[in-house]
Amino acid sequence: MALTLYSLIQSVILCTNAIAVLHEERFLCKLGWAADQGVGGFGDDLGIKAQIHNLVRSVRTVMRVPLILVNSACIVLLLLFG
Amino acid sequence: MDLSHHGYRATKQRARPAPPTGDPVLFEDTSSAALGPSSQGYYASGYNMEGPPNDTQGGPGMNNLFADPMASAAMMYGSSLANRGQEIVNKEIGRFMSVNKLKYFFAVDTRYVLKKLMILMFPYTHQDWDVRYHRDTPLTPRQDVNAPDLYIPTMAFITYILLAGMALGIQKRFSPEVLGLCASTALVWVIIEVLIMLLSLYLLTVHSDLSTFDLIAYSGYKYVGIIFTMTCGLLFGSDGYFVALAWSSFAIMFFIVRSLKMKILTSVSSDSMGMGSSAKPQIRIYITVATAIFQPIIIYWLTSHLVR
Numbered sequence: 001m002a003l004t005l006y007s008l009i010q011s012v013i014l015c016t017n018a019i020a021v022l023h024e025e026r027f028l029c030k031l032g033w034a035a036d037q038g039v040g041g042f043g044d045d046l047g048i049k050a051q052i053h054n055l056v057r058s059v060r061t062v063m064r065v066p067l068i069l070v071n072s073a074c075i076v077l078l079l080l081f082g
Numbered sequence: 083m084d085l086s087h088h089g090y091r092a093t094k095q096r097a098r099p100a101p102p103t104g105d106p107v108l109f110e111d112t113s114s115a116a117l118g119p120s121s122q123g124y125y126a127s128g129y130n131m132e133g134p135p136n137d138t139q140g141g142p143g144m145n146n147l148f149a150d151p152m153a154s155a156a157m158m159y160g161s162s163l164a165n166r167g168q169e170i171v172n173k174e175i176g177r178f179m180s181v182n183k184l185k186y187f188f189a190v191d192t193r194y195v196l197k198k199l200m201i202l203m204f205p206y207t208h209q210d211w212d213v214r215y216h217r218d219t220p221l222t223p224r225q226d227v228n229a230p231d232l233y234i235p236t237m238a239f240i241t242y243i244l245l246a247g248m249a250l251g252i253q254k255r256f257s258p259e260v261l262g263l264c265a266s267t268a269l270v271w272v273i274i275e276v277l278i279m280l281l282s283l284y285l286l287t288v289h290s291d292l293s294t295f296d297l298i299a300y301s302g303y304k305y306v307g308i309i310f311t312m313t314c315g316l317l318f319g320s321d322g323y324f325v326a327l328a329w330s331s332f333a334i335m336f337f338i339v340r341s342l343k344m345k346i347l348t349s350v351s352s353d354s355m356g357m358g359s360s361a362k363p364q365i366r367i368y369i370t371v372a373t374a375i376f377q378p379i380i381i382y383w384l385t386s387h388l389v390r
Binding site for chain 2: 002003004007008048051052055
């Protein structure tokens with residue numbers, strides 16, 4: 001299996017895109033992970049579900065704008081160079 | 083004609099040491115003061131040896147380079163640009179990772195490297211696995227043999243790439259592209275392993291003082307086992323390969339379990355309200371054992387196609 005840095009970058013971009021396109025109303029509310037629901041409890045011994053919730057929420061907030069730029073660059077490069 | 087050329091070159095050769103000192107920023111930051119004059123003397127003697135063969139066009143043109151004020155002004159400007167570029171690069175790199183922290187990992191000496199290699203190959207007799215601290219800061223690898231470093235993983239990684247090239251050459255399937263492919267595959271596996279470790283440590287709320295560089299260091303220690311396995315495989319054939327694979331697998335598993343046990347299983351929870359550790363001890367044991375089991379799989383994956 002020939003893993004290259006390019007395939008690693010591709011998989012990271014695809015995973016981040018997958019996290020970013022999760023729809024809030026249709027999907028995350030069903031799981032109880034909506035962005036506006038407060039997470040009760042302080043500290044960080046809330047278990048793995050709260051940690052994943054935090055991670056998904058922060059990835060969606062932080063990576064929204066850079067993903068637009070990176071995806072546009074990927075589209076242009078793939079159109080030009082195949 | 084020849085006499086005048088020789089005379090011209092003779093004067094230029096005496097004047098040769100002078101122009102490079104006009105722009106010290108290009109020459110002074112890599113060598114000490116003791117090396118400076120000798121390097122300039124080398125330049126002068128080197129040029130003198132090249133002088134006689136190409137004395138038609140190259141000679142007078144090169145001689146005029148340092149005498150021409152425009153060219154020397156351009157060189158000054160270029161060297162100041164290079165200096166500014168260097169500062170900007172250092173500042174940008176300093177924003178992503180702390181260079182001082184990186185220097186900590188390369189503060190090694192020969193005694194540490196030898197002892198660490200012995201421990202990596204035969205960890206069963208090592209008694210004391212604690213990383214010693216000095217007023218809350220961990221000791222440098224020079225003073226504490228249990229401290230992780232990045233020198234051994236880097237050197238082992240590069241040696242692995244060279245050995246892979248040699249093994250492919252023995253099997254007559256060498257080409258430069260395959261070497262680059264091998265190198266990037268190994269690098270990608272290191273990155274994947276570090277990312278999985280970071281993700282699992284974050285998700286399972288294990289509060290340890292393992293930084294990213296520590297994880298890169300512990301993940302890179304298996305390359306010493308990989309080198310040993312490949313060497314035995316190349317020297318002793320398939321049987322030697324499997325024996326060395328078993329030996330280095332057990333050694334690296336023992337090493338990882340003992341080293342990470344100190345860091346993960348005994349980490350203190352930040353919430354000190356008497357509610358116990360933030361992650362159940364079983365989860366931490368699972369993480370440590372999973373990391374340990376991952377190592378021989380990677381060792382086998384990265385070396386089997388090279389030794390068959």
